[in-house]
Structure formats: structure tokens, C-alpha cells
Amino acid sequence: MAKGLDVSGVVRVSVTLQPIAAQERNFGTGIIVGSSNVIDVTERKRLYTSAEAIATDFGVDSPEAKAATLYFSQEPQPEIVYVGRWAQTATAGLLRGATLSPTQRALSNFTAVTNGSMKVSVDGVERTLTALNFSGALNLNGVAQIVQDALAAVSTGATVKWDSVLGRFTVQSGTTGAASSVSYATSHTTGTDVSGLLHLTAADASAPVIGVEPETLPACISLFADLDSRDYTYLLAVNTPPDDATYLATAAVVEGLGQSHLFGITIQNANVLDPTTSADLGSQLKDSGFKRTFWQYSATNPFAHASFFGRAATVDFDGADTTITLMFKKEPGVIAETIAESQAATLKAKNGNVFVNYNNDTAILQNGVMANGYYFDEVHNLDWLQNTMQTAVYNLLYTNPTKVPQTDAGMEMVKAVIKSRCYQAVSNGMLAPGVWTGPKIGSLNTGDVLENGFFVYAPPIATQSEADRAARKTVPFQVAVKLAGAVHAVIISVVANR
Numbered sequence: 001m002a003k004g005l006d007v008s009g010v011v012r013v014s015v016t017l018q019p020i021a022a023q024e025r026n027f028g029t030g031i032i033v034g035s036s037n038v039i040d041v042t043e044r045k046r047l048y049t050s051a052e053a054i055a056t057d058f059g060v061d062s063p064e065a066k067a068a069t070l071y072f073s074q075e076p077q078p079e080i081v082y083v084g085r086w087a088q089t090a091t092a093g094l095l096r097g098a099t100l101s102p103t104q105r106a107l108s109n110f111t112a113v114t115n116g117s118m119k120v121s122v123d124g125v126e127r128t129l130t131a132l133n134f135s136g137a138l139n140l141n142g143v144a145q146i147v148q149d150a151l152a153a154v155s156t157g158a159t160v161k162w163d164s165v166l167g168r169f170t171v172q173s174g175t176t177g178a179a180s181s182v183s184y185a186t187s188h189t190t191g192t193d194v195s196g197l198l199h200l201t202a203a204d205a206s207a208p209v210i211g212v213e214p215e216t217l218p219a220c221i222s223l224f225a226d227l228d229s230r231d232y233t234y235l236l237a238v239n240t241p242p243d244d245a246t247y248l249a250t251a252a253v254v255e256g257l258g259q260s261h262l263f264g265i266t267i268q269n270a271n272v273l274d275p276t277t278s279a280d281l282g283s284q285l286k287d288s289g290f291k292r293t294f295w296q297y298s299a300t301n302p303f304a305h306a307s308f309f310g311r312a313a314t315v316d317f318d319g320a321d322t323t324i325t326l327m328f329k330k331e332p333g334v335i336a337e338t339i340a341e342s343q344a345a346t347l348k349a350k351n352g353n354v355f356v357n358y359n360n361d362t363a364i365l366q367n368g369v370m371a372n373g374y375y376f377d378e379v380h381n382l383d384w385l386q387n388t389m390q391t392a393v394y395n396l397l398y399t400n401p402t403k404v405p406q407t408d409a410g411m412e413m414v415k416a417v418i419k420s421r422c423y424q425a426v427s428n429g430m431l432a433p434g435v436w437t438g439p440k441i442g443s444l445n446t447g448d449v450l451e452n453g454f455f456v457y458a459p460p461i462a463t464q465s466e467a468d469r470a471a472r473k474t475v476p477f478q479v480a481v482k483l484a485g486a487v488h489a490v491i492i493s494v495v496a497n498r
Contacts, residue, residue: 180211326368
């Protein structure tokens with residue numbers, strides 16, 4: 001039966017869902033770069049929210065876990081960190097099976113097999129495994145050992161392990177380098193096929209990982225930047241640190257990356273305390289003028305820089321009065337240095353940082369600077385300001401259902417967005433009112449007071465060139481900001497009279 005005319009003929013309502021705005025980068029995200037054979041060179045990095053989780057995957061004595069402990073021991077505690085894989089030495093090809101469900105990992109599934117078989121190619125050669133008897137296995141580690149024994153008999157050094165954390169079997173070649181590989185498992189013509197039971201087949205196993213030759217640290221860092229440029233700081237954590245030339249080359253790579261990133265180093269060589277030498281790594285980093293590398297001296301802990309950035313990672317730029325200086329902060333888990341005044345002065349002169357004891361029974365992180373002498377918090381804060389402005393203006397264009405017109409009114413729309421992010425920089429304590437000592441910008445003259453802590457200038461649209469108008473560009477915006485700074489030293493003069 002007809003229900004009558006459609007009401008949309010009288011009243012038509014359309015609904016448009018606005019696109020989800022682009023997200024800002026997370027300037028509290030660090031990557032602990034290690035060479036432990038846990039994350040393969042295809043996966044490359046994993047996200048973690050606790051030091052305990054990293055210790056479970058890597059072992060409590062691994063460099064990655066030790067660095068993570070310092071990172072997460074900070075107060076307040078950072079939320080996340082990535083662990084990334086550096087192929088410091090040649091890596092082996094491997095195959096990671098699918099994660100087994102609780103039903104699939106029941107031991108009875110395996111102990112029922114007394115004459116199992118399968119085929120798997122290792123280093124390009126097909127290997128046939130037969131007579132696999134799992135009936136006496138006490139657990140899945142025992143199942144893996146039985147398969148490994150059979151595989152090692154036909155492929156020297158190859159291993160099969162049960163990953164109890166991720167619930168899967170892993171097959172790894174006994175060789176390393178670009179020719180090292182493990183293929184998907186397939187069935188054999190005789191016996192009970194176990195390739196599917198182990199979930200090592202093309203049906204559900206992860207893609208095989210080909211081994212790689214040793215890679216340089218600069219190449220590794222460049223790869224991470226290509227994988228996800230939203231990550232921010234690289235924190236090296238390896239048992240065998242690279243030489244000074246490698247550190248310098250890596251710092252140069254980080255300096256030149258398109259997106260802003262930072263590189264952290266702990267220097268343990270005590271020659272950085274020697275004012276008579278300029279050949280030490282700290283001096284070379286300073287002389288190179290690197291503003292995106294920070295380093296810390298620690299005689300006892302090679303991963304002290306992870307604590308340094310762990311504190312910086314807790315800054316909430318969208319909060320109020322939340323920006324910090326790294327000077328005076330604590331480093332839980334790092335033994336404070338007891339050094340002479342002259343050695344402290346040398347570290348300061350070389351733009352180094354140190355967690356140091358004072359004679360009033362306190363210990364503080366001292367200096368809080370980058371290798372070129374810029375204060376860490378100013379570099380960190382300005383990186384955030386650049387990105388928050390960029391993202392906000394992009395979202396103005398991206399989420400606008402019509403357009404931003406190429407008119408003075410349109411330029412005011414852009415200016416309003418820029419101002420909104422500057423106001424947030426004032427709120428979080430990065431910017432503050434003060435006297436402008438920079439060059440003249442529009443109506444802002446040298447010596448004028450920036451009452452808001454910032455000034456945004458855009459010339460009239462009529463001044464725009466025909467070429468820029470044809471290219472649909474805005475007029476050039478100029479933003480003057482006054483950094484709030486931070487107090488690192490106090491001078492008090494007391495005059496007594498009687």
C-alpha cells in the first residue's frame with residue numbers, strides 16, 4: 001500500500017560529515033634505536049607503553065630495556081616510546097608464523113602427531129623434514145625443539161623457536177646477509193603435514209623477512225625518517241657504541257632531515273672533561289654547530305640521554321604553564337656525577353649536559369642545551385610551534401567546505417588561525433610579553449613592546465604579484481614571537497649596615 005508522497009519534495013535536508021582534521025606530530029615520542037635480534041628489519045619498530053613490556057620482549061639486561069627503564073622512570077612518566085631495529089651487524093632471514101589462537105596452541109593438537117613432515121626452503125634450498133614425533137613434547141617449546149633438530153640436520157645453524165609472548169613459531173636461517181632467507185612452509189608427500197599446524201604457510205604466516213648486510217647508523221636513521229617522519233627523537237641504545245665519526249655523521253643526517261627530529265647521545269669518555277682537548281666527541285659536535293643533537297656525560301650509565309629526553313617527552317603543549325627547562329630536573333636511575341668546578345665549566349663550554357651532585361645534598365640535570373648551545377627547551381618548543389601552525393593552517397584549507405578566498409578577508413582567516421596557535425604558546429608558557437629586539441616587521445618596530453607575546457603581519461592582498469595570485473598563494477605571513485625563557489641563575493646582592 002502506498003504511503004504517500006516523499007516529504008523530501010517539500011523539505012530536503014542533506015548532511016555532510018566534515019573530514020577528520022590532520023593530527024599534529026607528537027613531540028613527546030622517542031625511538032630507542034637498538035640492535036638486539038628481536039624486531040626484524042621488515043617490522044623495524046614497535047610501540048610500547050611501559051619499560052616492563054620492553055623487558056619482556058628484549059630481556060631485562062638488553063640495552064633497549066635498560067634505556068627504557070630510564071625513559072619511563074621519569075616523573076611525570078612519558079606515555080609511549082618506540083623501539084627500533086638497527087642492523088648493526090648482518091641479519092638473518094626468517095619466517096614468523098601466524099599467532100595461534102588458544103584453541104590452536106593446545107598441546108594436544110601437537111602430541112597427536114607421531115610422523116609429521118613438511119618442506120621449507122632455507123637460503124634458497126628446499127629442505128624436507130620428516131619423522132617429526134611430537135607425542136613426548138611437554139610444551140610448545142618442546143615442539144619447536146623437535147622441528148629445530150630436524151631442520152638443523154639439513155640446514156646448519158637454522159633455528160625454530162616458540163614465541164610465547166606473541167604466540168607463534170619462528171624459523172630463522174643459520175646464515176646472515178642478503179642471501180639469507182626462509183620461505184613459507186609447504187606439505188610433504190608422506191607423513192602428517194604439520195606446516196599448517198605450525199601456521200607457517202602462505203595462508204596466514206607473516207611475509208618472509210630477507211636478511212640484510214650491516215647498515216650504517218646514518219642509513220638506519222634515514223630509514224626511520226622515511227618510515228614515519230612524525231616520530232621525533234632518536235635515542236641510541238646498543239652494547240657496542242659506534243665510533244665518533246659515526247656519531248658525527250648521524251648527527252649531520254638528523255640535522256638535514258626535512259621534518260624536525262632530535263638525536264640523543266651519552267658520552268662516557270672522560271676526555272670531554274678535559275679543557276685542554278678539542279678532539280673529544282663533545283667538542284666536535286659543538287664545532288659542527290649541531291642544533292638537533294644533545295649529549296650528556298655519564299661515567300656510569302651509557303643510556304643517560306634516554307632519561308634526559310624522557311623528561312622532555314612529558315610536556316603537554318596543549319596545557320597551561322606546561323613548558324619546562326631541562327635545567328634542574330632529576331634523572332631517576334642515573335648515578336649523579338661528582339665533578340670539580342673546572343670540569344663542570346668545561347662541560348658547559350662544550351655545550352654538554354650532566355646529572356651532577358651539588359654540595360647541598362641535591363643532584364640536578366645541568367645546562368639543558370643542544371650541541372650548538374641552544375637551550376633544548378627552545379628548540380623543542382619552536383619545533384612544536386612550527387608544526388602546530390602548519391597543521392592548523394592546513395586544516396583550515398582541508399576541512400573548509402567551500403574555500404579560503406584569495407582576498408583580505410581570506411588572509412584574515414589564515415591570520416586568525418596563526419594567532420590561535422600563538423595564544424596557545426602563551427598559555428603553555430612558551431611565549432610571553434616583552435620588548436621586541438628583532439628587525440622591523442610591518443608596523444612592529446625594534447624596541448616596541450609585544451603586549452601579547454607575539455605579532456602576526458600580512459600585507460594587503462593588493463600588493464601580491466600576478467604570478468603569486470595566478471598560483472593561488474597567500475601573501476607572505478610574518479610572525480614575531482617573544483620567548484618566555486627560563487631562569488637558570490640568580491644574582492643577589494646584600495648590603496648590610498649597622
